[in-house]
Structures are given as C-alpha cells and as structure tokens.
Amino acid sequence: MKSWVEVRPGAYHDSVTLMRVSRRLGGRAGVAGAMAAMATELNREVLERMGFEVPAEAGPGDLVVAIRAEDAAFDEARHALDDLLHEAARPAPADGPGGWGEQAPARTTAAAAARVEASEASIALLSVPGPHVFPEAMDALDAGLNVMIFSDNVPLDQEIELKETAARRGLIVLGPDCGTAVIGGAGLGFANAVEPGPVGMVAASGTGAQQLMCLLDTAGVGVSHVLGVGGRDLSRQVSGRSALAALAALDADPATEVILMVSKPPAPQVADLIREAARRLDTPVIFALPGSGEGDRPGEYPGDRGDLTRAAEETLERLGRPVPQWPSWPAPAPARRASGLRGLFAGGTLRDEAEAVIGDALGWDLAAHGHSLVDFGDDAYTRGRAHPMIDPTLRLAALAEQAADPGCGVLLLDVVLGYGADPDPAAALAPAIEKALRDRDDLVAVVSLCGTRADPQGREQQANALCRAGATVFLSNAAAARHAASLVQARDGADAQTAPSATRTARDAAQTARNASRRAT
Amino acid sequence: MSESRPRLGGLLSREPHVVAAGVDVLADALHQQAVPVERVDWRPPPPGTEESLATVLGDPRHATANADAVGRMLSARPQLVDVRPAQEVLGLERGTFLHAGPPIDWERASGPMRGALIGAMLLEDLAGTPEEAEKALGQGAATLEPCHHHATVGPMAGLVSPSMWMFVVKDTEHGGTAYCSLNEGLGKVLRYGAYGPEVIERLRWMGGVLGPLLREAVRLHGPLDLTTLMAQAMQMGDELHNRNRAATSLLMRELAPAFASTDSSRADIAGALTFIGGNDHFFLNVGMAAAKCAADAARDVPGSSLVVAMARNGTDFGIQVSGTGDRWFTGPAGVPDGLYLGSYGPADANPDIGDSAITETVGMGGFALAAAPAIVRFVGGEVPDALAATRRMYEITMAEHPALQVPLLSFRGTPAGIDVTRVVRTGILPVIDTGIAGREAGTGQVGAGLVEPPGEIFTQALHALAGEG
Numbered sequence: 001m002k003s004w005v006e007v008r009p010g011a012y013h014d015s016v017t018l019m020r021v022s023r024r025l026g027g028r029a030g031v032a033g034a035m036a037a038m039a040t041e042l043n044r045e046v047l048e049r050m051g052f053e054v055p056a057e058a059g060p061g062d063l064v065v066a067i068r069a070e071d072a073a074f075d076e077a078r079h080a081l082d083d084l085l086h087e088a089a090r091p092a093p094a095d096g097p098g099g100w101g102e103q104a105p106a107r108t109t110a111a112a113a114a115r116v117e118a119s120e121a122s123i124a125l126l127s128v129p130g131p132h133v134f135p136e137a138m139d140a141l142d143a144g145l146n147v148m149i150f151s152d153n154v155p156l157d158q159e160i161e162l163k164e165t166a167a168r169r170g171l172i173v174l175g176p177d178c179g180t181a182v183i184g185g186a187g188l189g190f191a192n193a194v195e196p197g198p199v200g201m202v203a204a205s206g207t208g209a210q211q212l213m214c215l216l217d218t219a220g221v222g223v224s225h226v227l228g229v230g231g232r233d234l235s236r237q238v239s240g241r242s243a244l245a246a247l248a249a250l251d252a253d254p255a256t257e258v259i260l261m262v263s264k265p266p267a268p269q270v271a272d273l274i275r276e277a278a279r280r281l282d283t284p285v286i287f288a289l290p291g292s293g294e295g296d297r298p299g300e301y302p303g304d305r306g307d308l309t310r311a312a313e314e315t316l317e318r319l320g321r322p323v324p325q326w327p328s329w330p331a332p333a334p335a336r337r338a339s340g341l342r343g344l345f346a347g348g349t350l351r352d353e354a355e356a357v358i359g360d361a362l363g364w365d366l367a368a369h370g371h372s373l374v375d376f377g378d379d380a381y382t383r384g385r386a387h388p389m390i391d392p393t394l395r396l397a398a399l400a401e402q403a404a405d406p407g408c409g410v411l412l413l414d415v416v417l418g419y420g421a422d423p424d425p426a427a428a429l430a431p432a433i434e435k436a437l438r439d440r441d442d443l444v445a446v447v448s449l450c451g452t453r454a455d456p457q458g459r460e461q462q463a464n465a466l467c468r469a470g471a472t473v474f475l476s477n478a479a480a481a482r483h484a485a486s487l488v489q490a491r492d493g494a495d496a497q498t499a500p501s502a503t504r505t506a507r508d509a510a511q512t513a514r515n516a517s518r519r520a521t
Numbered sequence: 522m523s524e525s526r527p528r529l530g531g532l533l534s535r536e537p538h539v540v541a542a543g544v545d546v547l548a549d550a551l552h553q554q555a556v557p558v559e560r561v562d563w564r565p566p567p568p569g570t571e572e573s574l575a576t577v578l579g580d581p582r583h584a585t586a587n588a589d590a591v592g593r594m595l596s597a598r599p600q601l602v603d604v605r606p607a608q609e610v611l612g613l614e615r616g617t618f619l620h621a622g623p624p625i626d627w628e629r630a631s632g633p634m635r636g637a638l639i640g641a642m643l644l645e646d647l648a649g650t651p652e653e654a655e656k657a658l659g660q661g662a663a664t665l666e667p668c669h670h671h672a673t674v675g676p677m678a679g680l681v682s683p684s685m686w687m688f689v690v691k692d693t694e695h696g697g698t699a700y701c702s703l704n705e706g707l708g709k710v711l712r713y714g715a716y717g718p719e720v721i722e723r724l725r726w727m728g729g730v731l732g733p734l735l736r737e738a739v740r741l742h743g744p745l746d747l748t749t750l751m752a753q754a755m756q757m758g759d760e761l762h763n764r765n766r767a768a769t770s771l772l773m774r775e776l777a778p779a780f781a782s783t784d785s786s787r788a789d790i791a792g793a794l795t796f797i798g799g800n801d802h803f804f805l806n807v808g809m810a811a812a813k814c815a816a817d818a819a820r821d822v823p824g825s826s827l828v829v830a831m832a833r834n835g836t837d838f839g840i841q842v843s844g845t846g847d848r849w850f851t852g853p854a855g856v857p858d859g860l861y862l863g864s865y866g867p868a869d870a871n872p873d874i875g876d877s878a879i880t881e882t883v884g885m886g887g888f889a890l891a892a893a894p895a896i897v898r899f900v901g902g903e904v905p906d907a908l909a910a911t912r913r914m915y916e917i918t919m920a921e922h923p924a925l926q927v928p929l930l931s932f933r934g935t936p937a938g939i940d941v942t943r944v945v946r947t948g949i950l951p952v953i954d955t956g957i958a959g960r961e962a963g964t965g966q967v968g969a970g971l972v973e974p975p976g977e978i979f980t981q982a983l984h985a986l987a988g989e990g
Binding site for chain 1: 579930
C-alpha cells in the first residue's frame with residue numbers, strides 16, 4: 001500500500017468537479033482512498049480523517065491531491081488523477097460569434113452576457129462561492145439580466161444592495177441561497193420536472209417549493225413559474241424585497257391563476273408586509289408557512305399553521321381539483337420497536353416541517369427525549385463544499401454514525417430528486433440504509449421522497465430501491481414525519497398501528513373533518 | 522424606464538436563455554432540459570480583493586461612469602493638425618526633458634533611458650561629450666518630467682527635448698490636443714538609448730529639415746482625419762504598434778501632394794520622402810498622439826475603473842485610471858518575451874520601456890494582434906495565437922472599437938477600454954506588443970516581442986478606487 005499527498009499551489013477547480021474526480025478515482029480497483037480538493041479547513045479535516053497528512057503551507061487557494069492505493073494500482077491511479085483533472089480543466093466548447101478559430105469560454109458574467117443577443121438572455125444563474133457572487137451579479141444587472149443566486153454565504157449588505165439595484169432597473173434577484181426556480185418550464189438549480197400549469201409560486205424555501213411542485217404534479221396540476229427568493233429575503237433586514245417583486249410579477253402573469261407563497265416562518269413585520277401586498281393583488285395568494293407553530297391569526301390564512309401537504313390540498317381545492325391519495329411505498333418488513341428519532345435532511349424546510357409535525361405528535365421537548373433533526377443543507381455544512389443534494393458524503397457519514405448509536409431507533413431522511421440533484425441518490429443511500437438495518441434489528445428507516453415521475457432519476461425506481469433496502473417511503477414529507485413519530489409513539493407502549501396505510505387512514509379522516517368544518521363556516 | 526419595457530426584462534414571458542457561472546452541474550441540468558446556456562469559465566480573484574471589488578462594482582456611479590468614460594474614449598476624433606517644435610508648443614525650457622512612463626530620476630533610470638538623456642544633452646548643446654553629459658545628469662543638471670504630464674507621449678525612452686519637433690493631434694469631438702515627437706527610424710536611435718554621432722546628426726536634420734517641411738505640408742493639406750486612416754491601415758494588416766507599414770504608406774500618399782507643393786528644395790523633399798518611406802514605423806508616433814487624445818478624453822470620470830494610460834520608463838510600469846485622477850500605480854517593468862536581432866539575447870534586454878502602450882490602452886497594438894497576422898511570428902507566435910490574444914482581451918475590456926475592425930473576426934471591433942476590475946477578477950493581463958531596447962546605454966534596439974504589465978498595479982488601482990489605498 002502506498003500513500004501520497006501533493007499540493008498544487010494556485011490550481012483551481014470547483015468543489016463539484018473535484019468531488020466527481022475524487023469519486024471516480026476512489027472507485028478504481030486497488031484504490032483504498034483518494035481525494036482531490038481545495039485545501040480549505042474543512043477539506044483538510046476530511047483528508048486528515050482519511051489518514052492523509054496535509055502539508056501546513058497548503059491554503060484554501062491550493063489544490064491538494066491524495067491517493068492511497070495498492071502498490072500495483074498506485075502509478076495508474078496517479079496517471080488517472082492527472083487525466084481526470086486535465087479533462088475537468090478543459091473548457092466546454094463554445095460557439096464563438098463570427099471569425100476564425102475557437103473561442104474560449106467567457107471568464108466573467110459580463111463577458112458571457114455580451115456574447116448572448118441582448119434580446120435573448122433573461123437570467124444569470126450564479127453558483128460561485130458566496131464571497132465572490134457580488135461582481136458577477138452586478139455584471140448581470142448591468143447587462144439587463146435578472147439574477148438567480150444559488151450560492152449561500154453572500155454578505156447581507158451585498159444582498160440588500162443587489163436587490164435595491166435590481167429594483168431600480170426593473171429586474172429581480174432570486175436568492176442568495178435560492179436553490180430552486182422554474183421559469184417558463186425551465187428548472188434552474190434544483191427543480192423537479194413538472195408540466196406547465198396555473199400555480200405560480202414565490203418561494204423563500206427551495207425544498208418547500210419542490211415538495212409543493214411534486215405534490216401538485218401528482219394531483220395533475222402544473223406550475224406557471226416558481227420564483228425562489230432565497231431563505232433570507234423575508235428576514236427583517238431584507239424585508240421581502242424580492243418576494244414583493246415576485247408577487248407583483250406573478251400577479252401580472254396571465255398564466256398564473258393562483259399564487260402559492262412558501263416560506264420558513266418569516267419575520268413578523270415582514271409577514272404583515274407580504275400579506276398586505278398579497279391582499280392587494282388580483283390573483284389569490286395561498287400561504288404555506290410550515291413550522292410556523294402558533295400562527296398569529298389562526299384560520300384566517302389557510303396553510304399558515306399547517307404543513308406543505310395541507311397547503312397543496314388547499315391549492316387544489318381552490319382550483320376545484322380533487323385531492324388524490326398521496327403515494328407511499330411501505331417497507332416489506334414490519335416496523336420494529338423504536339426509540340430516538342433522528343432526522344437527517346438535505347432540505348431545510350423539509351426538516352422544519354418534519355420538526356413541527358413531530359413536535360405536535362411527541363411534544364416539543366424533542367432533544368430531551370433523544371430526538372434530533374439536522375439540515376445538512378445549512379450554511380454551516382456547505383461552506384467550502386457542495387450541497388448535500390449533490391454531494392452525499394457528510395450525510396452518509398452521519399447516517400453510519402446514527403446507526404451505530406443505540407439511542408437511535410428511527411432514521412428519517414429526505415431524498416430530493418429533479419434537475420441539478422444527484423443523478424442517482426439511491427445508489428449511495430439504499431446500500432447505507434440496508435447496512436444500517438441489517439446490523440440493527442431495532443432500527444427503522446423512513447424516507448420522504450420528493451420527486452415526480454418525469455424527474456431524470458425516475459421517482460418509481462428510486463422509491464423501489466429505497467423500499468427494497470428496508471425504508472418506508474412517502475411522497476408527502478408531512479406524512480413521512482407523522483409516520484416516523486408514530487413509530488416512536490409505538491415504542492412508548494401503545495399498541496398503535498404503525499403501518500403507513502393506517503397513518504394514511506388517520507390523516508384522511510382528519511382531512512375529511514377539516515374540509516367539513518371549512519364548508520360549515 | 523419606458524412603458525414598453527416588459528416586466529423583469531420579459532423573464533416570465535420569453536423562453537429563458539441563461540448565463541451560468543459556478544458549478545457545472547447546474548449548467549449541465551439546463552443543458553439536459555434543452556435550455557440555452559452561456560457558460561462562464563469562472564475563477565476566483567486574488568485573495569483580499571473581494572471587498573474592494575464589491576465597493577467599486579457596487580458604486581452606483583460605476584456602470585454609467587464607465588459607459589461615459591469609454592464612450593468618450595471611443596468617440597474621440599483625432600486629426601493631425603500641425604507639426605511644431607516642443608519649446609514652442611509645450612513651452613519646454615532649456616534643461617527640461619520629457620521622458621516615457623511614470624516619474625523617474627537619473628538614479629533609478631535604466632540604461633536606455635540614461636542613454637537617451639545623454640543624447641538629448643548633446644543635441645541641446647548642454648554637454649560636449651557623453652561623459653560630460655553623464656556627469657551633469659548625475660549632478661541633477663536636468664529637470665525630468667513624464668511626457669504624460671504634458672499631454673504628450675513618446676515611444677521607448679520617449680525623450681522630448683525643447684528643439685525636437687512634435688506632431689500636434691487635435692480631438693475635434695472633445696477638444697483635447699496631444700503631442701508626440703517625430704519617429705527616427707529603427708536601429709541605433711535615441712529612443713532606444715543610442716547617442717552616437719549618427720544619432721545626433723539625424724536628430725539635427727529632423728529638427729532643421731524634416732520638421733519644418735512636415736509643418737508646411739500638414740498646414741497645406743489641412744486637418745488629416747486619423748481615425749479613418751488607422752481603420753484602413755488595420756484592414757491592411759497593421760495593429761498600429763509594432764506594425765505601421767500600411768499606416769505610414771497611407772500617410773505618405775495623403776501628404777505627398779502637399780510635400781510637392783511646399784517651397785522646399787527638391788533635394789529636401791526627396792530626402793524627407795526617402796526617410797519616411799524607409800521607416801515603417803514613421804506613423805507610430807502619429808498614432809500614439811491620436812491614442813493619447815482619445816485616452817485623455819476619458820480622464821477624470823469619478824467612479825470609472827477605465828485605464829487611461831499604460832506607460833513604462835524602463836524601470837517601472839505605471840497605469841493611470843479615469844476615476845483616480847493623475848495618480849500612478851506602479852510596479853516593476855517586465856522583460857519582453859520575443860525575438861532578438863542578430864546575436865542579441867534576453868540577457869541584453871532592458872525591462873519594458875515606452876509610452877507606446879497608449880495604443881493598447883485604446884484598443885490597438887497587442888489588443889489588435891488578430892488584425893496583423895503578418896507580424897505574429899515576429900512577436901513569437903502563430904496566427905491562432907494572435908486570434909486568441911485579441912479574443913482574450915475582450916474579457917478585460919468594456920467595449921469594441923467602433924472604427925477599428927478585425928477582418929479575421931468577421932470585422933468585430935477591437936477590444937477597447939481596459940477595466941481594472943475585470944483585470945483583477947480574471948487575472949488576464951493586457952497584452953502589449955513592444956520593441957526591446959538594449960540594457961546598456963548606447964546600444965539601441967535588440968529585438969521585439971510581447972510583454973505584460975505587473976498584475977499588482979491593477980490590484981493597487983482597484984483598492985484606490987475603493988478608497989482603500
């Protein structure tokens with residue numbers, strides 16, 4: 001076995017490219033460990049955990065490559081690394097405007113925008129590291145383009161400045177930290193494959209929007225546009241600048257019949273501002289604010305206190321469309337006794353929604369009872385690293401850790417499909433779940449699967465693979481959370497039914513009752 | 522905003538067309554959905570520049586200031602209107618010399634700069650021998666000032682002394698005037714630091730015969746539009762810095778009747794025409810004055826990150842920026858990479874020198890290499906390299922020149938107007954065509970090639986624009 005580490009000062013590749021190189025290299029026969037990464041503090045830690053010693057002088061601007069492999073495979077692996085990096089560095093072919101010879105790709109957003117006919121380009125999609133977003137975003141606004149900022153870790157003052165500049169120019173900034181948008185049928189960032197339809201969304205929550213898209217799609221209802229505005233837009237400081245612009249734009253859009261506003265709980269003053277603006281629109285606005293706990297005016301705004309699934313149902317009712325039975329894929333094995341519930345999420349809103357549902361079911365002192373829910377898409381986990389919907393490494397490690405913890409009885413995970421996401425999340429997750437369940441007969445796994453039939457990963461294939469691994473799978477995140485909570489309650493002594501069909505029955509009964517009471521008023 | 526402009530620029534009513542910068546998976550996902558994507562090959566800027574970039578690019582004046590500055594640069598209409606002695610037109614006094622690049626003193630001056638100063642002392646009869654001149658200069662006998670501080674530019678050492686004759690170029694659009702000396706030809710010449718008897722003799726003939734003759738011819742001809750002439754020359758294969766063969770020929774064709782109409786003797790006229798015809802670089806100095814006119818029109822626009830001067834004195838490379846007034850940002854001048862004459866080699870080369878990078882400043886020279894395939898091998902490359910060099914410069918410039926067009930790029934305008942922020946962000950440095958002077962005073966030209974400015978001067982300028990340095 002040979003181990004080798006090399007620092008390449010000044011070489012730069014984005015984290016996703018390096019992750020793919022690392023993955024392809026690590027998958028070679030005879031290679032025990034391999035990583036190519038920028039020497040950020042986080043990556044240094046990972047490398048050290050892998051047993052590589054990283055030279056002290058390597059900094060975040062330097063590339064570190066490390067390989068551990070059997071002697072026979074070592075040299076080939078080193079060559080393969082260079083080939084993979086070389087391939088990654090080769091610019092994508094670009095069709096230059098007139099003239100002889102090839103044109104290299106543009107190096108700034110301004111230069112790229114200049115290559116597109118002024119009447120053609122409509123939006124810039126930015127996913128460069130947060131501290132470097134501002135120049136690219138200003139380039140786009142200067143060129144008359146709207147901006148979607150996928151990146152997080154953009155300074156707050158810059159976010160406000162960009163949004164003010166956009167407003168002055170009659171443009172909009174979606175984000176920062178905007179994971180999802182659908183514009184004229186095109187999914188930007190993480191987006192599911194859905195049909196065009198009457199529902200326009202303003203989303204301060206990417207996975208919240210994805211959950212709603214998927215539920216509506218299952219009910220046969222498509223979307224006109226989904227305008228993500230970023231998780232911080234409804235904060236007191238940003239004051240909903242983009243949400244207000246998005247509401248106005250959707251109100252003026254002839255294809256939009258109903259607007260669905262989805263967000264983590266906004267700052268109270270901002271919530272009032274948004275509601276006031278919504279009230280003035282010609283298009284009805286339905287609010288979906290999962291996890292908002294005690295709604296300030298319960299009942300006045302349907303969906304306020306409810307979950308995303310209820311908001312989707314409310315929207316269907318508003319459109320006069322039937323509410324279907326939300327699909328689920330029960331695990332073949334019967335549920336076992338369960339203790340601590342551990343939620344490992346890639347979607348922040350899905351986590352918050354699950355917490356609210358579970359809190360209602362089990363009481364809100366979740367931590368005291370050994371329950372916990374983590375969002376791996378949070379800034380703290382994505383600094384210098386790709387989102388968990390692209391790079392599953394951290395979450396897979398956490399899964400193994402939880403499975404080894406005897407205090408963990410229920411694993412609750414979300415899997416988000418669609419464009420931009422891992423091309424086959426079950427490929428890594430299903431074996432990990434299977435192994436966890438094989439090693440522990442008192443452990444159960446529940447998956448909330450956010451996807452549509454048309455998604456490139458194929459929802460049915462993913463669901464079946466996860467189900468075969470032993471997980472019970474739900475399309476509705478709220479239903480998944482409710483099921484997970486019921487497994488813990490079952491452990492608490494009751495002989496309650498835990499099969500999903502039973503949960504569904506209970507939920508359906510609640511839904512019927514709710515509808516009845518609404519009609520009564 | 523006009524009523525007719527669609528909401529959000531038509532975002533919700535048109536097929537989306539996306540510009541994508543950052544992780545490839547997101548652009549790939551759009552490609553997968555058959556959405557047209559223009560990708561950015563983004564790289565991080567140097568550490569420590571994020572804040573200044575945000576300050577400068579976030580300055581509400583920035584976009585309009587740059588549009589204004591580069592608009593002024595490109596709308597300049599330089600015309601050759603006169604030829605006059607420096608003492609007259611610049612008020613240059615005996616004992617004062619102008620030189621290329623940012624300010625410098627004798628102590629720090631390089632070989633060719635010292636050689637040119639010695640030659641100028643001899644020309645102005647301020648010293649009888651080179652040794653005397655050197656001694657006097659060492660004792661501070663002469664006042665040295667940058668050409669750029671006097672609306673003037675000079676190639677290589679750029680030395681201007683009171684008795685030298687100057688092209689006078691007037692910008693009829695914005696009213697500015699710029700000056701440049703007359704080109705002496707190649708080989709052993711003052712601007713490359715040579716000061717032998719033949720150098721001084723030639724300069725005296727230029728002052729006594731060529732200057733007055735040119736003045737008469739230009740005045741007889743009337744204002745000569747240089748934009749049109751340069752545009753034509755570029756389509757004939759000049760990039761107007763290291764190749765001026767077409768422009769020189771066009772200038773001669775234009776002025777020849779006027780030459781013939783002067784009262785000068787046939788011998789003097791023949792001598793002057795022979796001299797100009799034998800010097801492919803004769804137009805360079807006219808073009809430089811035209812470029813200086815255009816660059817000066819763009820000065821002093823608050824908030825603008827447009828480079829309005831790039832100049833080297835043989836020791837330092839300096840730039841000036843529209844939004845930071847007359848301040849120079851300087852770093853060490855590099856040694857050009859190129860081809861050497863005869864047995865000379867890189868060890869004989871002086872660091873980069875001359876105001877001629879004013880041509881690159883306005884979108885000519887290295888920026889127009891794609892227009893001059895005839896010289897690409899001379900500056901160490903092949904035709905695809907020239908195309909790539911010009912295309913690369915579009916990444917750091919604000920505009921395309923409305924008059925100077927590149928046939929090989931389907932008559933696209935040359936990349937013009939260097940943006941400090943774009944240089945810092947991309948790490949792409951301006952490419953400059955240049956002659957190479959010998960390191961030793963008195964040597965003259967040893968070669969020609971390509972050179973880049975030191976990157977840190979753009980970072981300095983950025984911090985200054987941000988009010989941080």
